[in-house]
Amino acid sequence: MNAVPLAAAGNGERRALRFLADLSQSLALSLDLRETFPLAVSRIVDFMQAEAASLFLLDPARGVLECRLCQGPVDITGLTVAVGQGVVGRCVAENATQLVRDASADARVNARVDAETGFLTRSIVCAPLATAQGPIGALEIINRRDGSLFDADDAEVLRLIAAPAALAIGNAQLAQGLVEQQRIQRELELARRMQKSMLPKRRRGDFPIRGVNLPAHEISGDFFDFFDLPDGRLAFVIGDVSGKGLDAAFLMVRVESLLRWVGTRAPAPGAWLGEVNAQMCRFVRDGRFVCAAVGQYDRGSGTVRLASAGFPPALLHDGVHFEELAADGPPLGILAEADYGEREFTLGKQALYLFSDGATDVRTGATDRLGENGLRGLIARHAGLAPEPRLRALLGDLKRLKLVDDTTLLLLQEPRGAQAHGLLELEFPAQAAQMRGVRAALRHALDAQGIAPELRDQLVLAVDEACTNIIRHAYGGECTRKIALRLGREHERLVFELRDQAPAVDPACLKLRDLSECKPGGLGLPFIDALMDDWKILPAPDGHGNILRMRKRIPMGEHE
Amino acid sequence: MNAVENTCVTEDLGGYALVRVGGEVDLSWSQKVRDAILAALRGGDVGVELSRVAYIDSSGIAALVEGFQTARGKGRRFALIAASKPVLAVLQLARLDKVFVLFADVEAARAG
Structure with a gap:
């Protein structure tokens, strides 16, 4: 329909324009459709002099239209029709207003509802709720109160009325989407904090184990842990779950608990990994796996026992030379019968570095990785620092480069204050x-x-x-x-x-x-x-x- | 910090004894300072000049406290004069900076 100049408009058209303006305004009052729509629909019923009206919204996931609101002698709220089916379904499928002058003689009309409710449908107009992204539902009016049939003018007026309604619903859905997004963001933040709270607390004093975890996104697939064994030794764990996101995070939580549960009984590190691997193989089905290294440290004798399941090689640094300690077996969760070797060495004044591959995957250019040599360079550069500031300096360097994956570092070294040589x-x-x-x-x-x-x-x-x-x-x-x-x-x-x-x-x-x-x-x-x-x-x-x-x-x- | 020779000299300013202390007043030296202060108090009012004290420990402070208490018992005036920074720091630590009468120079102490 062309725009109707107000001066030239007749009485009926003026009335229609005024109604449209009022309707648009009342729909704009709130983003909550439950507040604005019942009144709007009953005003539409009155304005169109109809017996009943109903509003259908599209559920794109199911491909059906559901009656969300209705006005009239029969309550059909909750009724669903498939897109393309009946007058409403066809209206949305074709994105075009449907006029059914005489319902008794029209194939589009689904007689089922009348049969079930006893209502007699004589005449229908149904207009799509059109948006730029396509129709999101339909507005339907049924039967003129005076018993006459709807005509093309009615269809045109309803099409006009449907426009502000579509706009209001679209806005409300958009707003709801934003709220939903914020809710997800909040829950991710909560998950991140929970994950962080699972990391062991930093211990003050001359404690020889320090760890840091830098998640690349909200949720990390990396973890580390350390705890005291009943015999006085210290146990430590570092791991990296394959994949990212929530499911990796959940697997991380499970594997971390399992590693701790098995580890507190102080098995030899190889057997420790063996048992966790066997148990993990029972519950991991989707091809996920976990790279991990576990160890025990005896502060009295300075002895370290270490075993690695597919974890990047550990680095032992005496301040000048690096020694590389490669993995002793495959990652956890792949081969139920995998065997894990272990190694034993005296820590002395050396520093043992364990790092997830995020540390070496750090980008130094558009595509260049820091790599293991780069990481060695950073460690050597800060070797003169005490363990704590050294770890912080390393972390600062990695953060300045581009972090693409979760990054976790574990450092085992006796602090200098506890070493024989004093100031x-x-x-x-x-x-x-x-x-x-x-x-x-x-x-x-x-x-x-x-x-x-x-x-x-x-x-x-x-x-x-x-x-x-x-x-x-x-x-x-x-x-x-x-x-x-x-x-x-x-x-x-x-x-x-x-x-x-x-x-x-x-x-x-x-x-x-x-x-x-x-x-x-x-x-x-x-x-x-x-x-x-x-x-x-x-x-x-x-x-x-x-x-x-x-x-x-x-x-x-x-x-x- | 310059190594300052330990000194402890008493000057008689006509009824007012001025004990000039210098150096590092620690356990090895504080007994001499104590003796000098107590000897001076036998004559009359005493001022202890401390501008050249590079270090003082609790045994040195104890010598000053003993002088202060003895002077009170005898109704004599007892003041610290030109206390150096190290002395003031330790007096503050012992919360004695408000107990002692402190003067910037000998003239003020004699007049006070």
């Missing part, structure tokens, strides 16, 4: 005259660590007070017996150890006096307590003497 080692007789030299040496060592002068002087004071206490109280006065001072580092902490050969000190006898009392003596211990983060007195391991261990956290970045 300063001194042994001197328990004499006050020694202290000036000890303080100078300590200042020098702290300066070398980049400690700010103010903090340095405080630390020197605390150590001096501790030595003074050993001379005066532990040894009961100056003597030729020795005091040993060792300064070490554990991550972000300086560790001061003073060892004497005096009779055992009962820590309960050491009372902290209140600094607010003004008294000449007993200030040494309060000074130590105020200046250090913590301190404790332990019996020396060989039973001779005491060890005073004092620790102080130093701001990172200032050092290294």
